[in-house]
Amino acid sequence: MTTATPTVAAGTQKTDGTPTTTAGRVRKRLNSRTATLVSIVIAVVWTIPTFGLLVSSLRPEDEIKTTGWWTSFTNPQFTFENYEQVLFGRSSSSGQLAGSFINSLAITIPSVLFPLAFACLAAYALAWINFRGRDWVYIAIFALQIVPLQMALVPLLRFFSTGVSLGGVTLMPAWDLVDEQKFAQVWFAHTCFALPFAVFLLHNFISQLPGDLMEAARVDGATHPKIFRTIVLPLITPALAAFGIFQFLWVWNDLLVALIFAGGGDETAPLTVRLAEMAGTRGNEWQRLTAGAFVSIVVPLIVFLSLQRFFVRGLLAGSVKG
Amino acid sequence: MEFDFADQQPKLLMLMYGLVAFVLVVGGLLLLLDVVPAWFARRREAQLVAASVGGAPLPRRPKQREGIFALFFLLPTLLLLTIGLVVPAIRTVLLSLMNRTSTEWVGLDNFGWMFSDDAIVRVLINTLIWVLLVPLVATGFGLIYAVLVDKARFEAVAKSLIFLPMAISFVGASIIWKFVYAYRGEGDQIGLLNQIVVSLGGEPKQWLLESPLNTLLLIVIMVWIQAGFAMVVLSAAIKAIPGDIVEAARLDGVSPWQMFWQITMPSIRPALIVVMVTLTIATLKVFDIVRTSTNGNYDTSVIANEMYNQAFRYSENGRGSALAVFLFLLVIPVVIYQVRNLRQQREG
Numbered sequence: 007m008t009t010a011t012p013t014v015a016a017g018t019q020k021t022d023g024t025p026t027t028t029a030g031r032v033r034k035r036l037n038s039r040t041a042t043l044v045s046i047v048i049a050v051v052w053t054i055p056t057f058g059l060l061v062s063s064l065r066p067e068d069e070i071k072t073t074g075w076w077t078s079f080t081n082p083q084f085t086f087e088n089y090e091q092v093l094f095g096r097s098s099s100s101g102q103l104a105g106s107f108i109n110s111l112a113i114t115i116p117s118v119l120f121p122l123a124f125a126c127l128a129a130y131a132l133a134w135i136n137f138r139g140r141d142w143v144y145i146a147i148f149a150l151q152i153v154p155l156q157m158a159l160v161p162l163l164r165f166f167s168t169g170v171s172l173g174g175v176t177l178m179p180a181w182d183l184v185d186e187q188k189f190a191q192v193w194f195a196h197t198c199f200a201l202p203f204a205v206f207l208l209h210n211f212i213s214q215l216p217g218d219l220m221e222a223a224r225v226d227g228a229t230h231p232k233i234f235r236t237i238v239l240p241l242i243t244p245a246l247a248a249f250g251i252f253q254f255l256w257v258w259n260d261l262l263v264a265l266i267f268a269g270g271g272d273e274t275a276p277l278t279v280r281l282a283e284m285a286g287t288r289g290n291e292w293q294r295l296t297a298g299a300f301v302s303i304v305v306p307l308i309v310f311l312s313l314q315r316f317f318v319r320g321l322l323a324g325s326v327k328g
Numbered sequence: 329m330e331f332d333f334a335d336q337q338p339k340l341l342m343l344m345y346g347l348v349a350f351v352l353v354v355g356g357l358l359l360l361l362d363v364v365p366a367w368f369a370r371r372r373e374a375q376l377v378a379a380s381v382g383g384a385p386l387p388r389r390p391k392q393r394e395g396i397f398a399l400f401f402l403l404p405t406l407l408l409l410t411i412g413l414v415v416p417a418i419r420t421v422l423l424s425l426m427n428r429t430s431t432e433w434v435g436l437d438n439f440g441w442m443f444s445d446d447a448i449v450r451v452l453i454n455t456l457i458w459v460l461l462v463p464l465v466a467t468g469f470g471l472i473y474a475v476l477v478d479k480a481r482f483e484a485v486a487k488s489l490i491f492l493p494m495a496i497s498f499v500g501a502s503i504i505w506k507f508v509y510a511y512r513g514e515g516d517q518i519g520l521l522n523q524i525v526v527s528l529g530g531e532p533k534q535w536l537l538e539s540p541l542n543t544l545l546l547i548v549i550m551v552w553i554q555a556g557f558a559m560v561v562l563s564a565a566i567k568a569i570p571g572d573i574v575e576a577a578r579l580d581g582v583s584p585w586q587m588f589w590q591i592t593m594p595s596i597r598p599a600l601i602v603v604m605v606t607l608t609i610a611t612l613k614v615f616d617i618v619r620t621s622t623n624g625n626y627d628t629s630v631i632a633n634e635m636y637n638q639a640f641r642y643s644e645n646g647r648g649s650a651l652a653v654f655l656f657l658l659v660i661p662v663v664i665y666q667v668r669n670l671r672q673q674r675e676g
Contacts, residue, residue: 042480048473049489052552055504056492058520062507073516074523105336112339116346123354124404131401137394143402150409152663153417154613156632156652160423160639161416186342193346198412201405230397231361259497261616262632266640273339278499282620285503292507292518299503303496310495314488321557322564 056303063088063296070292088297102272103280103301110258110276110302112189113268117196117257118250124197125204126212126246130234132205133213134220144209150202158199159266166191166267185273192267192274196257204249207320211245212238248320251313255306277302353404361400368396417656424649438650448634454543455630458550458614459658463607466551467600470558474566475588477559487563491556498553498616505549506621509535539627546628549617554610558603565599566592598673605666612658631655 062075064084078084093104131137132144169180183191215238223233261278268274270283281298288294310317427434442448477486493501510519511534517523522532536542569592577591593600615632618624624633631651639648 038479041476042482045473045477045480045486046482048476049486053489053492054520055508055552056496059504059507070518072518074518074520076520076523077516105339108336108339112343112346115343116350119347119350123350124408127357127401128405131398135394135398135401137398140398143406147405147409150413152609152656152659153413154652154655154659156613156635157420157656158413158416159652160645160649161419162412165411165416186339189339189342189346194408195412198408201409202413205405229362229365230394230401231358231365234401235358255495259499261497261499261619262636265636278497278616281503282499282616285499285506285620286623292510295503296507299500303500306495306497307492310492311488314491318560318564321560 059296059299062292063300065293067293070296071290088293089301092294092297093301103277103298105272106275106277106280107301109189109268109274110278110305112186113192113196113264113274113276114254114257116189116193117200118253120193120197121200121204121253122246122250125201125208125249126239126242127234128201128205129208129212130230130238132209133215134233134238135230147202147205151206153202155199155263158195159262162195162198163266166194185271188268188274192264195263195267196253196260199263200253200256204253207249207252208242208245211242215241244316244319247313247316251309251317252320254309255317258306357400357404361397364396364400420649420652423645424653426646428644428646430645434646438646439654441647442650442654447629450627451629451631451634454628455612457540457543458547458611458630459608461544461547462550462554462611462614463604465547466554466607467558467562467603469551469555470560470603471562471600473555473559474563475592478563478566487559490559493553494556496553498549498614499620501549501553502617502620505545505552506536509545511535536622536628537626542622542626542628546617546621549621550611550614554607558607561599561603562596565596569595598669601666601669605662608662609659612655612662631658 058075061078062070064086065075065078066083066085066087069078069083073081093102093107095102128147132140132147166181166183170178181191219237220233223237228236258276259278261282264276264279265282268276268279270279275283277298281295281302284291284295284298423430424438425433425435427437442452473490477483480486496504507518508520509522510517511522511532512518517526517532519535521535526532535545573591573595574587577587582590613632614630615636618628618630618633619636622628624630624637629637632655635648635651635655637648638644638651
C-alpha cells in the first residue's frame, strides 16, 4: 500500500511537530534526518547486488571475467553482445534463452488463467450459495493450504506417466505426452497447487461484498450464474488482479514444479530451469549467467512495478500462503 | 546469431490449445450454468401448469436447485484438488512406508534411515538452522526498517527498493548472490564480497565451499528476498495503530524506546506472528536457492532439496516420500500455533 502511505505519514507527523524546547526540536529533526539517511543507505545496499548484475551483463566477456563491475565507472565499456549470445546463440552452450523465454510464457499464461477462473467460481459458491456442508467444504479447501506441494510430486508424476488403474482395470490411460505437450502437465500441476490459496484469497474478497446487493438481485429473479457474471465479477477485479499477479510471479519464478513436470528439454524448459542448469554446469561463464539472469528477471520486474498496488493489497488481505 | 522462429511454433500452438481449452472449459461451464437453471425453470413451470390443471398440491423444491448450482460452481476445483493434491498426498504417505520401487512394505525403515544416515542428519540440521534464522532475521530487519522508514522522506521509493527482490525468482537471486560471492585465484577479484575482504587486507575465499559458513551465506539470499515481505506487512500494521493512542503516549512524555516496546510492539503483534509463520513455512520448503547455488553440495543441502534428489535423481521413492512426509509434519505445529493465535485474537 505504498502509494497510499504519504497521507497517513503526514497525519502522524503533525502530532510530533510541537516539541517544547528548541533543543528538543533540533534533536527530533536530527533523528528524523538520521532515520531518513539510514533508510536510504540500507535501500541502496539492498539494491547493489542487483545493480552489479545489471552492469556486468552489459560488459564485454573479458572485462567481466578479469575485473570487478565497479571498475566500469572509471573504465566504461558496454555491449549488448552477452544478451545476443544468451538469447539467440546457436551453440547449445550459449543458453538459447529466447526459446526458454517462450516456454516460460507458454507455461505461465494458462497456469494463471485456470486457477483464477476455477477459484473464482468456487469462492462464489462457498460465499453466496446456500447448500448443506458448505462450511465443511470451505474448511477442507482452506486446510489443504498447509500441504506442501512436495507431498504431491511423486504420485502426480506417476499419474501422468502411468495413468490410473484400480485392481488391474485401467481407469485412465497414461498421458504419454512428448515435447511441448508436456506443458499440459505443468498447467495441471500448477493449477492444482494454486487452488487452495486462490479459493481462500478470493473467498475473503467475495464474502465481503454487500449482502443486500445479492438479495436485491435474487428478488429481481437473477440466477446465481447471472449474479456471478454481472455483479460479482466486476466488483472483484482488484482481487482478481491481486491473485493474478501472485500466481504470475509464483509460476514464472518457480523451479521445482517446472523441473519435475516440464523436464530440461529445449521444447519445455522455462527460464528458471535453464538458468539453474547453467549456474551448475557453467558457473564461471559470468557473461552468460548475468545476462541470462537479467532476462529472467525483467518480465516479473515490469509486472511487479506496474501493478505493485494490487500486489500489496493482496499480500495484506491474505498473507498466509501455506 | 540465428534464431529459428519456426522451432518455436509448436510451443505457441500448444499455448493456443491451452487457451482454447480454457475458453471451452470455463465458457462451457458458464453456458451450462445458464442452460440448466432455464431447463429447471421450464420443468417447474410445466409442473405448475400440470398441478393447477389437475388440482394436485404445488411442488416446492428451490433448495435442491441451490445445491446443483453449488455443485457446478465447485466441480472443477473439487475435482482438481482431489486428483492433484488429496489423493497424491495420501499416496505419498503410503509410499513413505514402502521400499524404493514401492513393491514391499518396510514400515518405518525410511524414517529410521533419515535419522541414522549422517548425510541426512546434516540435512536436517541445516534445515533447522534455516528455520531458526530466516524468519527471525528477516522479520527483525523488516520491523526495524518499517519503523525507520515510517515518516522518513522518500518512504515510498525506499520501501519499493527493499521490496523489489520479492519479484525476482529464487534462481535469479541465487545467481545475483553467487556473483557477489564469486572468487578468483589471482588478479583482481570480480566478486564484491572478496573485493571488500581484499581491500580490508584479508585473503579472498571460495565462500560457497566453506561449511558451515556457506549455509549462512545462502540464508543471506533468502533474507534478502523475504525482508521486503516482512517490511510491507509490518509497515501497514504500524500505520494502522490509531493516532490518538500514539498522541496520548507522546503527551505522557513517553520516550521513543518505550513507545516502541509498549505501544508499537503490542499493537502489531498479530501481524508479527503472521509474518513469522509465513516465513517459517516458506523457509521449510526452500529448494531453489540451495539447488542453484551449490546443488546441495559442500554440506548445504536442506530437506526439500534432498527430497528432490532422492525421489527424482536416485529413484528412491520411499525415501523421497518419507522426507516429504517429514516436511509436512514439520509444517503442522507451525500452523496449529497460527490457528490458536488467530482464535485468541478473535476472542480477546
